Amino acid sequence: MTDMNNNIDRAQSKDMDTLSPDQMENLFHSPALRHLFQEKASNEYALIWLLSKHTKDSGSEKIYLKDMVRELGLPLPKVSAIVRSLDNKGLVRWTHDGSGEEGTYILLTDTAIASVQTKRQTMRAYHQRVVAAYGEEKFLHLLGEITQLEEIMRQEAKKVGEVQDDKA
Numbered sequence: 486m487t488d489m490n491n492n493i494d495r496a497q498s499k500d501m502d503t504l505s506p507d508q509m510e511n512l513f514h515s516p517a518l519r520h521l522f523q524e525k526a527s528n529e530y531a532l533i534w535l536l537s538k539h540t541k542d543s544g545s546e547k548i549y550l551k552d553m554v555r556e557l558g559l560p561l562p563k564v565s566a567i568v569r570s571l572d573n574k575g576l577v578r579w580t581h582d583g584s585g586e587e588g589t590y591i592l593l594t595d596t597a598i599a600s601v602q603t604k605r606q607t608m609r610a611y612h613q614r615v616v617a618a619y620g621e622e623k624f625l626h627l628l629g630e631i632t633q634l635e636e637i638m639r640q641e642a643k644k645v646g647e648v649q650d651d652k653a
Contacts, residue, residue: 528567530604531557533576536593537601547590550579576600 535556539548548556554564568591571577576597581589593601616624 528557528559528563529571529576532564532567532571532591533593533597533601534604536577536591537598540593547592549588549590551588553591571597 532553535553536548539552539556540546550561550564550568553568554561557564559567568577568579571591572579576594578592578594579589580592581587619627
């Protein structure tokens with residue numbers, strides 16, 4: 486049974502390796518997945534995920550509170566309460582440089598980083614199972630169709646904006 490599971494894992498991993506970065510982005514940010522995780526996700530996890538993404542994208546381990554407020558679209562008191570809760574749980578460090586005049590920033594702890602890595606592995610396994618169950622060829626075709634539909638929608642939305650501008 487273990488050999489069979491290993492073979493399935495290898496085949497699923499191969500399926501995922503054939504996807505382009507854009508296709509992976511579409512897969513990992515699908516509305517179905519967002520709905521699945523939003524039902525289970527908390528504001529705390531959203532903040533940890535945002536900080537993890539920021540660290541990966543910018544190379545900086547810290548994010549200033551004011552930037553996090555902007556990114557999350559939540560009021561400062563709400564974000565402060567979430568950060569305080571995460572700090573109390575040992576998942577982030579909330580600190581400042583010097584006298585703090587530049588503002589406070591948040592850093593992920595090793596515990597939070599491990600949690601994010603575990604969730605990413607879970608999501609990757611989920612997506613691999615979805616692709617395997619649906620079929621790689623069908624899945625890649627579907628992603629292509631979705632990409633084409635999104636482009637048509639963007640073009641049409643742009644036209645609507647131009648028509649509204651003409652009426653103004």
